[in-house]
Amino acid sequence: MADGVAGRDKCGEQRLVSLPLSRIRVIMKSSPEVSSINQEALVLTAKATELFVQYLATYSYRHGSGKEKKALTYSDLSNTAEESETFQFLADILPKKILASKYLKMLKEKREDDQEEEKDESDADEAES
């Protein structure tokens, strides 16, 4: 391997990372506190992202519901985010889906609660004055 004869490194060897490094760099740099990244850190982050995608997919598939149907669905992923501690950081971007009707009901309940609170507050205000 170390004998890097001219042209040797191009013969059929799999590429180290398949994700575009330029894009990974843009994402990394979008973090405001990061000033510079060396090439090795960039390559490693890209590779880690690949491993992460594989792991998230296989983990969700194995623990998911669509195993008999041979399918990976969104709910498998949101389940993973909710249940696995390692994937907890994804909970915000992979929220559990609920029916619109259920959501509207939740909203309505919340509004009623808020109104009651407001009423309580205004009652309290009145009592104070």
Add this chain to the structure above:
Amino acid sequence: MAERPEDLNLPNAVITRIIKEALPDGVNISKEARSAISRAASVFVLYATSCANNFAMKGKRKTLNASDVLSAMEEMEFQRFITPLKEALEAYRREQKGKKEASEQKKKDKDKKTDSEEQDKSRDEDNDEDEERLEEEEQNEEEEVDN
């Protein structure tokens, strides 16, 4: 710098390929699941970057390096990635060394172009991702000018 929100997305085709390779043959991946994994991957990059940056700061360094990324994986409880990542790092270092030696050899052989290393890099990439590489190199140049 990211100017549009799409700039923070990873290419769907590549993400899909990675998922397909990871799962058994014939598993259907819903479109929603793909885009969800893609978003998750972007968030992963940000999370890893911020963890790695904490390690760099602790070490009073401004530039993130390989060991910062490895420490970040441990902190994020992705210890399982560490061994394959170390292997990838080794392979990357060998590749760089190989390229350097190859271009030095070529220089000796032909003694023609001074910028042969740059050209070799883009020529050695075997397929359609050539363009991306070139783009990246251009971007790097731009960045250097900007900074």
